[in-house]
Amino acid sequence: MLRFILSRALTLALSLLVASLVIFAVIEVIPGDPAAFMLGLNAEPDTVAALRTELGLDGSLPERYLRWVGGMLTGDFGISYTYQVPVAELVGARLGVSLPLALFALLLSTVIALPVGLFAAARQGRPTDWAIMGATQFGIAIPNFWFAMILVVIFAIQLRWFSAGGFPGWDQGFWINIKALLLPAIALALPQAAILARVMRSAVLEVLSQDFIRTARAKGLNQRQTLIHHAFRNALIPVLTIIGLQFSFLIAGAIIIENVFFLPGLGRLIFQGITQRDLIVVESVVMLLVFAVILVTFLVDIAYALADPRLRRPE
Amino acid sequence: MKWPVALIIGLGLTVVFVLAALLSFVWTPHEVEALNIAAKLQKPGSAHLLGTDHFGRDILSMLMVGARTSIAVAVVAVGIGMGLGVPLGLLAAARHGSWLDDLVMRGNDLVFAFPSLVIAILITAVFGPSALNAIIAIGIFNMPVFARVTRGGALSVWTLDYILAARVAGKSRLRISLEHILPNIANLLIVQGTIQFSLGILAEAGLSYVGLGAQPPLPSWGRMLADSQTMISFAPHLAIFPGLAIIATVLGLNLIGDGLRDLLDPRIRRER
Numbered sequence: 087m088l089r090f091i092l093s094r095a096l097t098l099a100l101s102l103l104v105a106s107l108v109i110f111a112v113i114e115v116i117p118g119d120p121a122a123f124m125l126g127l128n129a130e131p132d133t134v135a136a137l138r139t140e141l142g143l144d145g146s147l148p149e150r151y152l153r154w155v156g157g158m159l160t161g162d163f164g165i166s167y168t169y170q171v172p173v174a175e176l177v178g179a180r181l182g183v184s185l186p187l188a189l190f191a192l193l194l195s196t197v198i199a200l201p202v203g204l205f206a207a208a209r210q211g212r213p214t215d216w217a218i219m220g221a222t223q224f225g226i227a228i229p230n231f232w233f234a235m236i237l238v239v240i241f242a243i244q245l246r247w248f249s250a251g252g253f254p255g256w257d258q259g260f261w262i263n264i265k266a267l268l269l270p271a272i273a274l275a276l277p278q279a280a281i282l283a284r285v286m287r288s289a290v291l292e293v294l295s296q297d298f299i300r301t302a303r304a305k306g307l308n309q310r311q312t313l314i315h316h317a318f319r320n321a322l323i324p325v326l327t328i329i330g331l332q333f334s335f336l337i338a339g340a341i342i343i344e345n346v347f348f349l350p351g352l353g354r355l356i357f358q359g360i361t362q363r364d365l366i367v368v369e370s371v372v373m374l375l376v377f378a379v380i381l382v383t384f385l386v387d388i389a390y391a392l393a394d395p396r397l398r399r400p401e
Numbered sequence: 402m403k404w405p406v407a408l409i410i411g412l413g414l415t416v417v418f419v420l421a422a423l424l425s426f427v428w429t430p431h432e433v434e435a436l437n438i439a440a441k442l443q444k445p446g447s448a449h450l451l452g453t454d455h456f457g458r459d460i461l462s463m464l465m466v467g468a469r470t471s472i473a474v475a476v477v478a479v480g481i482g483m484g485l486g487v488p489l490g491l492l493a494a495a496r497h498g499s500w501l502d503d504l505v506m507r508g509n510d511l512v513f514a515f516p517s518l519v520i521a522i523l524i525t526a527v528f529g530p531s532a533l534n535a536i537i538a539i540g541i542f543n544m545p546v547f548a549r550v551t552r553g554g555a556l557s558v559w560t561l562d563y564i565l566a567a568r569v570a571g572k573s574r575l576r577i578s579l580e581h582i583l584p585n586i587a588n589l590l591i592v593q594g595t596i597q598f599s600l601g602i603l604a605e606a607g608l609s610y611v612g613l614g615a616q617p618p619l620p621s622w623g624r625m626l627a628d629s630q631t632m633i634s635f636a637p638h639l640a641i642f643p644g645l646a647i648i649a650t651v652l653g654l655n656l657i658g659d660g661l662r663d664l665l666d667p668r669i670r671r672e673r
Contacts, residue, residue: 101511108511112523227599227651229606232626232644235633243634338516342607346630357611360526368526372519379514 090391098384105376106158110151113369126363137167154369163370168362173370176355183253184344184351187267188336191274196329199279203286204321208313210291218283225280230339234273234346241269251348270347274339278332285328289321296320323393330386334379408660414653418646422468431459433466433620445638452638454628460639464646466620470532471650474614475601478536479594482543487590489544490551491582494559495574505552509545517542517604518613525613532621535614539604543597550593554586588665592658599654606647622647 121137122129138144145153157164163173206218242250253266293299294317302312341353348354352371359367425433436456443453451460493505515523521538528534558564559582567577608614609623617624622643629639 097507097510100507101514104511105514109523112527223652223655224648226655227603227648229603229610229626229644229647231607231610232640232647235626235630235640236644239633239637239640334513334516338518341518341522342611345611356522360522365526368522372523375516375519376514379516383510383514 087391091388094384094387098380101380102377105380106155106373107151109369109373109376110154113365114147140165158370158373164366166364166367168358168364168367173367176367177352177371177374180350180352180355182256183267183349184337184340184353186263187270187274187344187349187351188333188340190264190267190271191278191336191340192329192333194271194275195279195282195332198275199282200286200318200325202279203283203325204290204313204318206283206287207290207294207317208309215287219287222280222284225276225283228277230273230277231342231346233276234270234343237269237273238346251346253349266347267349270343270349273346274336274343277339278335282325282328282332286321286325289324290317292324293317293320323390326393327386327390330382330389333382337375337378405660405663407656408664411653411656411658411660414649415657418468418650418653419472421465422472425462425465425469429459429462429465431462433458433462434618451642452636454625454639455632455636460625460642463620463625464622464642467622467625467643468646468650470609470615470619470621471602471605471647474532474536474539474605475598478539478601478605479543479597481536481540482547482597483590483594485540486544486547486549487551487583490548490553491555491578493548493552494555494582495578497556497559502552505548509548512541512545515542518607521608521613530613530616532615532619535605535608538608538613539601542604543601546597547590547593550589551586554589555582558582558585588661592662592665595654595658595661599651599658602647602651602654 121134125134125137154164161174163177165171166173166176169176202218206215209215238250242248248265248269254262256263290313299312299316302316303309307315340351341356343349344351344353345357352375356368356371358364359371436458437453438456445452445460451464453459454463489505493502496502517538520541521535524534524538555578564577564581567581572580605614605621606623606626609621610627612624612627614623615621625643626640629636629643633640
């Protein structure tokens with residue numbers, strides 16, 4: 087097991103290294119001088135030169151790359167050009183919105199999808215199954231930001247149960263923020279829940295066709311007991327992988343959904359960074375997002391191997 | 402052979418949108434770029450079947466032209482993904498277990514770590530937003546998907562006896578890949594292609610919605626939704642119709658994918 091974790095950790099480190107090289111290279115590709123790019127066309131040469139020094143653009147390429155990576159490793163992401171505060175501080179504050187949102191959505195989609203998928207599998211081929219599968223087809227096809235807009239029209243504008251956007255901040259109390267995140271989380275969770283329910287259904291069906299299920303039935307367990315004690319738990323393994331993969335979609339989705347609800351999260355930060363040409367912010371936030379995805383994949387791999395010893399062997 | 406219901410419904414939906422997109426080249430109910438402030442924000446009615454937007458432009462006409470953008474972006478992006486991903490997958494399978502195989506698969510994992518939106522953000526940060534950059538971003542995102550599907554399918558074909566016969570007959574790995582492997586995994590690729598096509602439509606809409614995709618005056622479903630957002634409380638039809646167009650197209654393509662899978666490979670159960 088230790089060997090497995092070590093080899094996965096090595097892959098993780100390599101992926102991070104390559105990803106950082108790619109991101110660094112892309113930002114370096116920008117035609118001309120990043121400092122001039124950030125300041126726009128009408129900048130004074132003096133200002134550009136000052137920013138160049140501030141950004142540390144004077145060194146050679148490898149020097150600058152090492153400084154960037156080294157800084158990130160010690161928690162120093164540089165200073166945002168537009169906000170004039172450390173990027174780490176900005177990101178920290180924004181994570182307080184994006185991370186709860188993504189986790190909330192993940193929780194919602196899991197809580198909805200697993201029972202629905204299990205139920206559909208139990209009713210395989212019957213009208214209930216058809217109805218659920220049809221509904222999931224719709225769920226997959228609905229763009230989450232459009233669904234978010236419809237939710238706003240119904241629950242914020244018509245019924246006035248929720249505000250149409252914004253985020254009070256965690257110092258204002260717990261539930262008020264949960265309420266502010268509820269509509270965005272539902273919008274984000276819907277397509278994921280639809281996909282997850284389909285995966286759950288086929289995973290359960292796969293397990294139900296196994297011999298040990300027949301044994302369980304033969305020894306006198308009824309269908310409900312078999313489903314809950316044997317099928318559900320064994321089906322969780324493939325489902326766990328998909329939940330891990332979905333994290334990457336949740337991150338991408340959160341970036342868009344935050345724009346619908348005017349939530350001050352990482353997504354808003356990254357778009358402000360783009361429009362204000364704050365490359366330091368863009369570079370660091372993208373690296374952070376990629377790091378999050380790679381880390382989650384790593385953790386899922388480990389969890390998967392813990393649950394299923396067959397996977398610990400090298401391929 | 403009996404066609405699955407999903408395939409028929411899916412084809413029906415998709416044909417409607419493709420025809421609407423093609424028709425928009427020669428005819429739309431109203432001029433798309435014609436501004437008519439006097440007729441702004443009309444509800445759906447006889448003059449404008451689906452109503453008008455804040456500039457008095459006809460929604461139906463904009464949807465028809467927007468279908469063009471969506472379909473074009475998705476088709477080219479899937480083409481890029483297939484064009485790069487399939488050869489890589491064939492190569493990895495032909496050299497299974499070698500460092501080349503490893504390199505391709507690890508490269509795949511790496512690209513997977515960049516969500517398509519993040520790729521688009523990176524590209525936009527450098528080159529600025531445009532439909533072309535949306536295509537590149539979605540295309541890059543598609544590449545590892547096709548490489549993985551191709552490799553998986555090809556590996557199972559490589560174990561078959563007639564491949565061994567071909568090798569004994571002296572055919573090179575390249576010729577075997579092209580003449581025997583590729584035709585045998587074409588089914589897989591077509592099914593995956595339709596699914597990626599629908600994901601491409603969704604991705605294009607998302608990118609355009611946040612302003613990273615098609616730029617004005619090029620009509621796009623995603624941007625119509627973005628424009629409608631400030632007016633949604635008094636003119637919800639501006640948001641509803643583009644959304645329904647996206648849903649119907651994506652649903653149609655997904656149903657085609659599911660139906661084709663059933664039709665082409667009866668052995669596997671309907672599942673996803």
